[in-house]
Amino acid sequence: MPSAESTSLLSPELMARLERLELVTRKVFRGHLKGERRSNRKGESVEFADYRSYVPGDDLRFIDWNLYARLDRLYLKLFQEEEDLHFYCLIDASPSMSFGNPTKLQCAKKLAAALGFVGLCRSDRVVIDTLGGLKSSAPMRGRAHLWRMLEQLEQIEADDPTHMLEGVKRFSLRHAGKGIIVLITDLMDKAGYEAALRMLVAKQMDLFVIHMLSPEELDPTLLGDLRLIDSEDRDETEITVSRAVLKKYRQTLDQFVSQAKQFCARRSITYMLTPSDRAVDVIVTQYLRERGLVQ
Amino acid sequence: MSFISTLPWWAWLLFALIPPAIIALYFLKLRRAPLVVPSTYLWMRTIEDLHVNSLWQRLQKNVLLYLQLLVVALLFLALLRPGCRSESQLGQRSILLIDHSASMSASDESPNRLTAAKQKAIKLVDAMASTDVAMVISFSDRAEVRQGFTSDRRQLRAAIESITETNRITDIREAVQAAAGLANPGRTSEIDNVNDIQVAEALPADLYVFSDGGFDGLEDFDLGNLSAKYIAIGQAEPTNIGIVALTATRNPEREEEIEVYGRLVNHSSSDKSVTTELYMDDVLIDATKTTLKPDQEAGVNFQLRGVEAGKLTLRIQEKDDLIVDNEAYTTITPTSKVEVLLVTDGNRALELALATPQAQKLARLTVVAPKYLDSPEFTKANNENKFDLIVFDNVSPKSMPFSNTLFLGTPPASDAWAFGEKQSPVMIVDTEKDHPLMRYLEMNAVQIFEGSALKSPEGATRLLESNIGTIIASAPRGPFLDVVCSFGLTRKENDSQVANTDWLVRRSFPIFLLNALEVLGNTDAESTARSILPGESIALKVGQRFDKVEVIDPKGNVAIAARGSMSQIVYSQTDNKGIHEVFAKDSDEALERFSVNLFSPRETQIKPLAEIGFGEEKVAAAPAQAPSRFEFWRWLTAIAVGLLTIEWIVYLRRIFV
Numbered sequence: 001m002p003s004a005e006s007t008s009l010l011s012p013e014l015m016a017r018l019e020r021l022e023l024v025t026r027k028v029f030r031g032h033l034k035g036e037r038r039s040n041r042k043g044e045s046v047e048f049a050d051y052r053s054y055v056p057g058d059d060l061r062f063i064d065w066n067l068y069a070r071l072d073r074l075y076l077k078l079f080q081e082e083e084d085l086h087f088y089c090l091i092d093a094s095p096s097m098s099f100g101n102p103t104k105l106q107c108a109k110k111l112a113a114a115l116g117f118v119g120l121c122r123s124d125r126v127v128i129d130t131l132g133g134l135k136s137s138a139p140m141r142g143r144a145h146l147w148r149m150l151e152q153l154e155q156i157e158a159d160d161p162t163h164m165l166e167g168v169k170r171f172s173l174r175h176a177g178k179g180i181i182v183l184i185t186d187l188m189d190k191a192g193y194e195a196a197l198r199m200l201v202a203k204q205m206d207l208f209v210i211h212m213l214s215p216e217e218l219d220p221t222l223l224g225d226l227r228l229i230d231s232e233d234r235d236e237t238e239i240t241v242s243r244a245v246l247k248k249y250r251q252t253l254d255q256f257v258s259q260a261k262q263f264c265a266r267r268s269i270t271y272m273l274t275p276s277d278r279a280v281d282v283i284v285t286q287y288l289r290e291r292g293l294v295q
Numbered sequence: 296m297s298f299i300s301t302l303p304w305w306a307w308l309l310f311a312l313i314p315p316a317i318i319a320l321y322f323l324k325l326r327r328a329p330l331v332v333p334s335t336y337l338w339m340r341t342i343e344d345l346h347v348n349s350l351w352q353r354l355q356k357n358v359l360l361y362l363q364l365l366v367v368a369l370l371f372l373a374l375l376r377p378g379c380r381s382e383s384q385l386g387q388r389s390i391l392l393i394d395h396s397a398s399m400s401a402s403d404e405s406p407n408r409l410t411a412a413k414q415k416a417i418k419l420v421d422a423m424a425s426t427d428v429a430m431v432i433s434f435s436d437r438a439e440v441r442q443g444f445t446s447d448r449r450q451l452r453a454a455i456e457s458i459t460e461t462n463r464i465t466d467i468r469e470a471v472q473a474a475a476g477l478a479n480p481g482r483t484s485e486i487d488n489v490n491d492i493q494v495a496e497a498l499p500a501d502l503y504v505f506s507d508g509g510f511d512g513l514e515d516f517d518l519g520n521l522s523a524k525y526i527a528i529g530q531a532e533p534t535n536i537g538i539v540a541l542t543a544t545r546n547p548e549r550e551e552e553i554e555v556y557g558r559l560v561n562h563s564s565s566d567k568s569v570t571t572e573l574y575m576d577d578v579l580i581d582a583t584k585t586t587l588k589p590d591q592e593a594g595v596n597f598q599l600r601g602v603e604a605g606k607l608t609l610r611i612q613e614k615d616d617l618i619v620d621n622e623a624y625t626t627i628t629p630t631s632k633v634e635v636l637l638v639t640d641g642n643r644a645l646e647l648a649l650a651t652p653q654a655q656k657l658a659r660l661t662v663v664a665p666k667y668l669d670s671p672e673f674t675k676a677n678n679e680n681k682f683d684l685i686v687f688d689n690v691s692p693k694s695m696p697f698s699n700t701l702f703l704g705t706p707p708a709s710d711a712w713a714f715g716e717k718q719s720p721v722m723i724v725d726t727e728k729d730h731p732l733m734r735y736l737e738m739n740a741v742q743i744f745e746g747s748a749l750k751s752p753e754g755a756t757r758l759l760e761s762n763i764g765t766i767i768a769s770a771p772r773g774p775f776l777d778v779v780c781s782f783g784l785t786r787k788e789n790d791s792q793v794a795n796t797d798w799l800v801r802r803s804f805p806i807f808l809l810n811a812l813e814v815l816g817n818t819d820a821e822s823t824a825r826s827i828l829p830g831e832s833i834a835l836k837v838g839q840r841f842d843k844v845e846v847i848d849p850k851g852n853v854a855i856a857a858r859g860s861m862s863q864i865v866y867s868q869t870d871n872k873g874i875h876e877v878f879a880k881d882s883d884e885a886l887e888r889f890s891v892n893l894f895s896p897r898e899t900q901i902k903p904l905a906e907i908g909f910g911e912e913k914v915a916a917a918p919a920q921a922p923s924r925f926e927f928w929r930w931l932t933a934i935a936v937g938l939l940t941i942e943w944i945v946y947l948r949r950i951f952v
Contacts, residue, residue: 096333104333188334217333227327230335237335238327239342249341256337 009113009150014281018114021284021294022122023087025180025206050078085124086139086179088205089115090171091156093130095231096188098158100214100276105158108184108212110280115182116140116149118284118294127175128152131167131185132160137174161232164189164196172203182208182293186217187260190233194263201267208293209264210283211257211273218275220249299376299425310371317363362942369935373928388444388498389429390474390521391416391451394506394528395458396435396465397829397898401507403530403616412505412528413455419503420451421926430477431455435463436830438470444477462619462829462872464895465510471521471909474502478520504914508904509897518909527916529903530616534563536587537620537899541609541826541892543599543627553627555597557609561587562900567613571595574608604629606874606888620899624849624873624890626824633658633816634681638665639688641792644799645703645784648808649686657812658684665690684815689783699776699815704783704795711752711770714781718763719745721782725760731814732769732778733758736803743796746782774841774858776815824874824888832867833889841879844886849873 010018054063054074064077089112097105112128119126125139128149134156140149162170164185181200187193187209200207223246228237239245257273264271270291274283288294302310332338393416395409404411416431423429423446431441431454442454478500499520507529540558561567566589572582581597595609604627611621635658637649649660661682667673668690676682682698691705706712721743727733738759748764751757755770758778769778786795798804827833835844835856843857844864848871856866856877869875869891877887893899906915 099333186333188336190334190336214333217337222330225327227329228335228338229329229331231331231333235335236329237338237342239338245341249337252337252341256340 009110009153010117014114015117017281017285018118019121021118021289023085023115023119023124023180024292024295025085048077048079051075052078085119085122086127086175086177087115087119087124088127088129088171088175088179088181090167090181090183091128091130092164092167092183092185093132093156093158093160094186094188095158095161096186097212099216099231102276103158104186104212104214104276105156107274107276107278107280108210109153109156111184111210111283112182113150113153114280114284115288115294116153117146120146120149125177125179129171129175130156130160131164131171132162133167133170133174163191164193165191165199168196168199172199178203178205180206180208180293182210184210184212186212187256188232193260197263197267197269201269207268208270208288208291209260209272211260211271212276213273214276218253220246222246297378297424299378301374301376301425310374313367314364317367318360358945359942362938362945366935366938366942369931369938373931373935376926376928377931378926378928387427388478388500389419389423389427390477390500390502391419391429391431391455392467392470392474392502392504392506393431393433393455393458394435394465394467394504394509395433395461396509397462397619397893397895398465398507398509398617398901399528400460400462400619401529401533401535401616401901402618403533403901404528407460408507408528409458409460412526413458415526415528416455416503416505417452420448420455423448423451430474431458432470432473433458434465434467434470435461436466436828437463438467438473440473462870462891462893464828464830464893464898465506467504467506467510468513468516471502471513471516474500475516475519475521478502504907506903506907507901508907508916509900510907511897513907513909516910518912521909523907523909523912523914525907525914525916527903527905529901531903532564533616533901533903534567535615535617535620535899535901536561536563536567536569536611536613537617537893538609538611538623539592539620539894539896539899541607541623541625541894543607543625551601553599553602555599555607555609555625557595557597557623558592559585559587559595559611560592560896560899561589562902563615564589570612572610572612573597574610575599575602575605577606577608599627602627617899617901619872620893620895622872623892623894625826625892626874626888626890628824628888632656633683633812635660635812635816636682636685637662637688638668638685638690638692640665640690642688642785644794644804645686645688645808648799648805649812651805651809653809654805654812657809658816668692684812686811689785695772695775695777697775700778701811701815702777702779704780704785706781707777707779709752709772712777712779713750715748715750715764717745717747721746721766722762723759723766724762727756727758730756730758730769732807732810734810735806736810738798738803741796741798741801741803743782743798745786745795749779749781751779778811778815824890826890826892826894827869828895829870829872829891829893830867831869831891832865833869835864835866835877835887841886843880845878845880847876847878849875849891 051064052075054076058076062077064075067075091108091112093105097103097108116126116128120140120143123142125141126145126149127137127139128134129137134152183200185193197207197209222241225240228239261271270293272287272291274287284294393412399407399409399412401408420429425446428444428446429451430444431451433439433441441457442451445451478498499522502518502521502523504523504525505528508525508527537560538557539560541556543553543555546552546554555573557571559569559571566586568584568586570582570584573580580599583595583597585593585595587593607625607627609623613621615621635649637646637660639645639662646662649658677696680697682696684699684701685696686701687703687705689704691702691708693708695708700707706714723738723741723743726736726738728736746761746763746766749766749768751765751768752770755768757765757768759765759767766781767778769776783795784799785792825833841864843855846854846856846866846868848854848868850871854868856864858864872891872893874888874890876885879886903916906913
């Protein structure tokens with residue numbers, strides 16, 4: 001198990017703060033293994049859920065004998081099943097995420113590491129993946145897998161030109177389970193992000209979109225005659241940037257963010273815009289807490 | 296359609312480099328700084344209204360270039376000065392004669408005739424082809440070549456613009472002679488001159504005369520290779536009433552009475568009733584009303600009493616087209632007498648001749664003995680320039696006095712003058728009757744007993760010749776004039792004075808002395824100042840006494856007039872009308888006054904002539920509007936400026952959209 005100092009993604013202080021948190025979902029999903037989370041299924045746990053009439057074949061251990069004594073009828077005690085949670089962290093590793101200081105990708109990786117650590121601590125099934133797909137994106141469970149998760153995250157590079165929709169399709173095929181998906185992306189896909197998000201919503205998953213933009217994108221300082229080269233498709237745009245054009249850009253950005261927020265709100269997707277230079281612990285412990293991802 | 300090159304070849308070469316430079320700069324401008332950004336998604340959305348459709352986008356990408364090239368092309372065309380030429384333009388060689396005499400100040404053309412003439416001349420110059428040459432001569436009473444032959448329209452325009460109004464009269468002859476000298480090389484325009492031969496190839500030229508035709512003197516002029524065109528300036532029916540004469544004379548019977556006489560002329564097409572006012576030192580003292588028929592002259596009389604001296608102004612209170620002749624000026628000078636000193640041992644006849652009533656009117660006589668010349672009183676009086684004339688009768692001073700002198704019987708104290716041996720008898724042979732000293736004199740019968748031949752300095756005027764040579768001569772001595780008579784009026788015989796000539800009893804003797812008082816005494820029988828025409832030169836009377844004087848003109852300008860190498864002071868800065876006053880240095884009292892008046896019936900008649908004559912050739916007035924050439928360059932320049940504005944708007948839209 002790697003020590004906390006061996007990775008730049010998680011600091012010991014942050015880990016200490018994250019240990020007290022847990023991932024929260026607004027939906028209750030069926031897990032594969034017994035976990036620390038109540039399931040909507042009745043099962044074997046210590047938490048009472050309901051009674052039902054006994055039918056032959058039921059486990060006699062769960063008959064409420066006290067009730068039988070009073071009512072002279074056999075009732076079976078049902079207990080809340082406690083299952084594990086599927087937590088998927090889907091990172092957009094396109095070249096556009098390599099901008100900013102620190103880069104948007106670095107910030108995304110830190111955020112994924114933090115959330116993944118919270119999940120691992122609570123014995124949730126944690127899956128780290130990118131839109132392009134990692135070689136190994138097997139689920140991890142338990143703190144023992146922390147090193148593997150960090151190793152996976154460290155290997156992610158901003159060289160994945162996959163479009164969002166294709167990436168989500170691939171992700172959906174690879175991971176059939178339901179749970180929480182945290183999509184960390186800049187939404188800068190010329191083909192549009194809407195179809196991809198609709199597909200994730202269709203999986204009946206609890207979707208969080210963390211819209212990460214660099215300060216240069218939020219408040220550009222460009223000026224003069226420029227030939228802008230798109231880092232993803234190398235598309236070139238000639239532009240004479242003046243104050244008026246910058247003003248127009250900010251209006252366009254506000255409109256873009258507003259549209260994304262509205263789109264997410266209509267589909268019960270939790271949307272959060274964050275600059276890439278914001279501290280991860282602040283994002284997790286403050287913003288995501290406010291939005292109900294962690295508690 | 297024709298073009299006029301406005302630039303030299305090298306300038307065109309430089310201009311031709313501008314379009315490639317613009318294209319090069321445009322491509323340089325396209326070399327934008329590349330910058331990799333996360334995504335151009337938002338930027339594209341930002342500027343997507345600039346990319347509405349690909350055709351417009353392509354056009355818009357280059358529209359600035361197209362506009363700039365179009366502007367340059369239009370300026371290029373404008374510099375070529377395209378235009379429609381008419382056949383009545385300036386010839387290849389043109390001479391523009393512009394009249395700026397007093398009559399050209401008439402305001403029947405707006406603002407005046409001279410400005411109208413200049414505008415028409417400038418129009419002609421503007422219509423010149425680039426290979427045409429022209430010159431500009433202005434003329435009033437004298438001609439001035441303002442600009443020699445040149446094809447530079449800017450210089451020609453500047454030369455025309457530099458012509459200003461004057462109060463002078465018109466004399467075109469000098470100007471057309473200068474023009475003819477350039478068009479007819481070797482010609483002097485003198486018909487009977489046998490030496491008038493062609494020495495160079497004739498260069499025909501068009502002569503444009505911008506004038507109202509108020510001149511003459513071209514009756515014997517031959518235009519030769521000149522082709523004259525007369526552009527009449529002025530309206531056909533101008534209105535002008537002018538003063539053509541003004542005098543003020545003392546009544547010979549009653550000196551306290553002064554008669555002022557002015558003469559008016561009406562050069563209008565209708566009867567005019569004018570009020571003429573007489574001002575004395577700018578104070579109205581009299582006025583009279585006169586009615587004048589068209590082209591009629593009439594006099595106005597004023598009588599002044601008890602006036603010693605003053606400046607008189609006669610003014611017409613009538614608004615007309617020429618105001619310069621509506622005022623006339625003169626002065627009344629106080630009666631002053633010539634201070635005459637007679638130095639003699641006693642000459643009754645001479646004293647009597649200088650005491651005639653006429654002589655007494657002119658002069659105040661002081662008779663002294665020769666020893667007075669050695670007295671301090673004489674030295675003081677001499678230094679103060681008290682005496683206008685000193686008559687030396689058989690006496691010669693040790694040094695020449697500071698005044699005019701008349702020596703009778705003795706030579707002046709100067710080596711330049713000398714008497715020969717006394718000879719007898721002396722027979723008078725010839726009299727210089729044209730000289731003011733000798734006018735009205737009949738000397739042939741005068742008998743002289745003895746006399747000497749007179750040796751006079753260089754430049755002397757021989758006034759009386761005899762069988763023994765010159766016996767009376769005059770010669771200038773600096774500012775003074777010396778007259779020497781080599782025979783005495785009396786001679787000593789047996790210790791007594793006897794007459795040496797019978798001239799003393801003849802009528803010519805007092806007349807000679809009266810002439811001497813008038814000429815040598817600087818007196819003037821007239822009680823008014825001399826009047827000259829504007830621009831005319833005047834010989835100042837005080838010039839005999841001073842080497843340098845100050846002349847103050849009516850506008851208060853002070854000019855220094857010096858004798859120079861001449862025997863008299865000639866003053867020529869007489870362009871301003873009015874009274875000019877002459878002062879000695881550090882003196883407050885005017886030594887002399889003269890008036891400058893436009894007493895010119897020719898200038899007062901401002902109706903432009905329908906035709907002017909050059910010898911036998913008559914040239915009719917050309918149409919009022921000057922031939923012109925329709926130019927497109929202004930329109931082209933205006934379009935270029937408009938395109939430049941559009942280009943700027945397009946540029947701004949690209950920046951600020």
